[in-house]
Amino acid sequence: MSGRVLVVNCGSSSLKYRVVDVDSGTSVASGLAERIGQPAGRLTHRSPDGEQHVVERPLPDHGAALAAVLAAFDSCGPQLTDVGLTAVAHRVVHGGERFSAPVLVDDDVLAAIRDLSALAPLHNPVNAEGIEVARRAFPDLPHVAVFDTAFHQTLPPHAYTYAVPPQWARDHGVRRYGFHGTSHAYVSRRVAELLGRPVEEVNTIVLHLGNGASATAVAGGRSVETSMGLTPLEGLVMGTRSGDVDPAIVAHLRRTAGLDPDAVDRALNSSSGMLALAGHSDLREVHRRVADGDERAALALEVFCHRVRKYVGAYLAVLGRTDAIAFTAGIGENDAVVRQKTLAGLERLGIVLDERRNAQRSDDARRISADDSPVAVLVVPTDEELEMARQALDLLDGGA
Structure with a gap:
């Protein structure tokens, strides 16, 4: 290659x-x-x-x-x-x-x-x-x-199937697809390299945290559960996307506010998330507002980290044995506060952060957990373009 x-x-x-x-x-x-x-x-x-x-x-x-x-x-x-x-x-x-x-x-x-x-x-x-x-x-x-969706085609039926009328799936493709696949593929493979083990032996929770955010449970190099669904709207709180909400909100807002479904869809995608909670979609600005005593921004940060922590807990259960948690993308790679708040209180689950390592800034992939932490916590800069280039050449080499 x-x-x-x-x-x-x-x-x-x-x-x-x-x-x-x-x-x-x-x-x-x-x-x-x-x-x-x-x-x-x-x-x-x-x-x-x-x-x-x-x-x-x-x-x-x-x-x-x-x-x-x-x-x-x-x-x-x-x-x-x-x-x-x-x-x-x-x-x-x-x-x-x-x-x-x-x-x-x-x-x-x-x-x-x-x-x-x-x-x-x-x-x-x-x-x-x-x-x-x-x-x-x-x-x-x-x-x-x-x-983006290809890496998640290994999801088992019980993970990608929604409990909705079967004709929705059959006729309209309603199921979980997942996104950020090139990032999750690249990072999960890099985790195995950093641990010095074959990717087939490593179970990883990848947290791709940026303006768009998603979590994926990767077992032996295969995606087995992921937070985004039919569209990139489902899952974690994001810059302008709401993440998980009760789907009945669409009918509720039509009845009570006269909003049509398209208007609700646009709002959930474009004017929700951190933008709605804190007044700004960029987490760096949210941190500045928290430092200035802005209570809305403080709540927004807590909501963001709580949602990520909830998915970490769920994916620990899905995987059964977890070898590593990897933070990646703009927030995951650079925001020590988010990493600390996300994993706080999970020591009994084998996740022990080293505060000094977590606080250090670096552009390199690195371990930020304590040496005796049963679950390794890593920061792994993603490289979606390199992953795409590799996949393209792998395809061409295979067809040669």
Whole structure:
């Protein structure tokens, strides 16, 4: 497995990209096009020397954004014709039940991704658009779709089945799918490496805590339970998403407030979570408000950590034997207070945090539990782009 892969991640108004050298695990170049479709677009390109090049110009659509990216490579380097690209890997949020692994993109796969837009209306259409644009830009390279949901296709039926009328699942795909799969896959494998054991022997709870947040129980390298469900709304409290709520809230608000289901759905996804509780979706700002004595922010932090701790307890029960708990993503990697509050009081369950280790800041993967803690607690920086690049090359090598 060797080569360099252009990884493309299209969001609703952004296009994130990175050229990954899979052998070394390093970034050759990377960048972000943002505010796509808005009057003032912005492209930040990082060349091999680490220098940032910023271009402010309208980016009316993802085609224009990719054209700006290619122009940045031409003007700031490296030249894409000279870096030895092997493939282009594309993040796709929802693969439904059809896609349980990365696939080589053809017209049928692209059509299937569009058909799955009913399950991810904000994400799959732009994911498909990004693939379409990139295929035109790189017609001679293989394009691989890597699905957020694929890692969770190992969920057993008792974990992915909702207790709802069976025709909902049969006719409309209503079941648990799970997300952040590339992150959970990468981190759980890194945990096994850090413990010096085969991944097949390690049981891990992975806590991907960022603006979007999810927890996954991984048994021997296989996802067996995860917090997100049919959509990324279920589970933990997030930046703007509510996480778990009573589904009857939809009917209740229709009766009492006259809100239609679409309005409630938008509110639960876009104006709930930490934003609703604390007035801000960024946990760094929440901490600042807590320090200033803001009671709303203090409650929001407690709610966030309580929800994570509740899932940790549940997944300890699901796994039976847990070897490690891994914190990852922006909050998980950088927020010592959240880590401490999340695991406080779990010593009788074999989780003993070392306060000094937890408080130390580092960009490296590291152990933050006490030496005698039966369950290792680790901070593992995630690398979803590297994971996607590896999966793309694994697919191509397997098909060789």
